[in-house]
Amino acid sequence: MVELIASFSCLKSAKVLIIGDLMLDTYTIGNTHRISPEAPVPILHVEEKKDLPGGAGNVALNLKALGAEVLLVGRIGDDKEGYRLIQLLEKEKVDTSGIFMQNVVCTPVKNRFIANNQHLIRVDQECTTPIDQEVERKVMAFIINHITECKAVAVSDYAKGFLSESLLGFLIDLTAKHNIPSLIDPKGEDFRKYRGATLIKPNYEEACIASRLSSGSDLNAIGRSLVITTNSTVVVTRSEEGMTLFEREGGRRDFPVKSREVKDITGAGDTALAMIAVAMAAKLGLHEGIALSNVAAGIAIKHMGCRSVSLSDIAESLLQTHVCNKIFNASHICLLEWVLQEKKLTILGLNTEVKISHTLFTYIQRFSKNKDHERLMIYLSESTSDAHLASFLASFKEVDFIVMQSDSLTFLSQRIDPYKIYALNKKGLATIDHTLALLQVI
Numbered sequence: 001m002v003e004l005i006a007s008f009s010c011l012k013s014a015k016v017l018i019i020g021d022l023m024l025d026t027y028t029i030g031n032t033h034r035i036s037p038e039a040p041v042p043i044l045h046v047e048e049k050k051d052l053p054g055g056a057g058n059v060a061l062n063l064k065a066l067g068a069e070v071l072l073v074g075r076i077g078d079d080k081e082g083y084r085l086i087q088l089l090e091k092e093k094v095d096t097s098g099i100f101m102q103n104v105v106c107t108p109v110k111n112r113f114i115a116n117n118q119h120l121i122r123v124d125q126e127c128t129t130p131i132d133q134e135v136e137r138k139v140m141a142f143i144i145n146h147i148t149e150c151k152a153v154a155v156s157d158y159a160k161g162f163l164s165e166s167l168l169g170f171l172i173d174l175t176a177k178h179n180i181p182s183l184i185d186p187k188g189e190d191f192r193k194y195r196g197a198t199l200i201k202p203n204y205e206e207a208c209i210a211s212r213l214s215s216g217s218d219l220n221a222i223g224r225s226l227v228i229t230t231n232s233t234v235v236v237t238r239s240e241e242g243m244t245l246f247e248r249e250g251g252r253r254d255f256p257v258k259s260r261e262v263k264d265i266t267g268a269g270d271t272a273l274a275m276i277a278v279a280m281a282a283k284l285g286l287h288e289g290i291a292l293s294n295v296a297a298g299i300a301i302k303h304m305g306c307r308s309v310s311l312s313d314i315a316e317s318l319l320q321t322h323v324c325n326k327i328f329n330a331s332h333i334c335l336l337e338w339v340l341q342e343k344k345l346t347i348l349g350l351n352t353e354v355k356i357s358h359t360l361f362t363y364i365q366r367f368s369k370n371k372d373h374e375r376l377m378i379y380l381s382e383s384t385s386d387a388h389l390a391s392f393l394a395s396f397k398e399v400d401f402i403v404m405q406s407d408s409l410t411f412l413s414q415r416i417d418p419y420k421i422y423a424l425n426k427k428g429l430a431t432i433d434h435t436l437a438l439l440q441v442i
Helices: 002-009 056-065 080-091 133-149 165-177 204-211 219-230 268-281 286-300 311-322 330-339 358-367 387-394 408-416 435-441
Strands: 015-020 022-035 042-055 069-076 095-101 109-115 118-125 152-156 182-185 233-237 243-246 252-255 344-350 374-380 401-403 420-425 428-432
Touching: 002 286, 002 311, 002 330, 015 056, 015 133, 015 268, 022 056, 022 069, 022 080, 042 056, 042 080, 042 109, 056 069, 056 080, 056 152, 056 268, 069 080, 069 133, 080 095, 095 133, 133 165, 152 165, 152 268, 165 182, 182 268, 204 219, 204 233, 219 233, 219 243, 233 268, 233 286, 243 286, 252 286, 268 286, 286 311, 311 330, 330 408, 344 358, 358 374, 358 420, 374 387, 387 401, 408 435
Parallel strands: 015 069, 015 152, 022 109, 069 095, 152 182, 344 374, 344 420, 374 401
Antiparallel strands: 022 042, 109 118, 233 243, 243 252, 420 428
């Protein structure tokens, strides 16, 4: 647990190249109250329609949310869906200079109809036209010009025809030449086209198909078969069951997911791919990257539809699962910094003169969060920093964080800019201008 927090603290911004099939995800959302008189189907009363980048575009958004600089490479058709996709990506400040248009190709669309948080049906506009030679040459030239800028390469294959075997072979060879990790979210019955990649990340069903073993077969047999076929490390994702890593050298390691709340697995694979890429771009080890991606995927499956998971989300999850009783020390400051970004933080400092009393309870309730973006931190001076008091205060649902006496509070506050700072002593409540003054007062 401590190691995972340390790994998170080592994450840093780096450029990641994401290449793969682009598509437009459309959500048609509403409610159903009656059955159609024309056929035994529900009538969907539409309340909202929204478009989001899908496929490799969704991985790009996840990479952005995780702090990476993103270079996206893909293909669209000369159609309104393709132009809409470019518009959505540019709105999120994703570099679209690596997206190429191919004539006689339609941009794939997945339209999900949702009522009362339940999927009714998905309607796909498919396109599996192979990439033409001219577009492939442009793609290869673009990658050659930019490969040395990138610290990791992620491949999102949805079998739409863009990622030809020649393009995949070129990419894997080029990344190996430059000692850049290549991470692949695969598709299809034959994984030999990915041979030599750093990591291949199928889900369980994809792994069964590619290994030519039936669903329910021994997971070890499935994993080892894929390692032999691809000469790559393989990690099999299994939604709420977590992930299992099969290494080239023969080792196996399971990464159970902490969350058991599964609303929707849509996009969780994209989230996991993005997190591993960010970790490896930051020079973290593969085990560390997969452990962090498991946390990220666990967050994603708790939400309906595709949702980008941020570093702030991961930091909050790590704090909830790895820190006991809301009590934090200097080693947790990096996590707190991310969790408190864009949050309205109130700090209440207590000194040795303050007793457990109705007055203290009143102030805790007064400063407790009323909205999702509000947080309350209790700061205990050295003289009040005993474990019993801290544990007692942590039992209050109104209290989000307790920080023991430490100069790291000043370090943290310089970065998150608390909304209000107070010191409570026997004379009453005092408003403090800045954190250093709080440290001196109590």
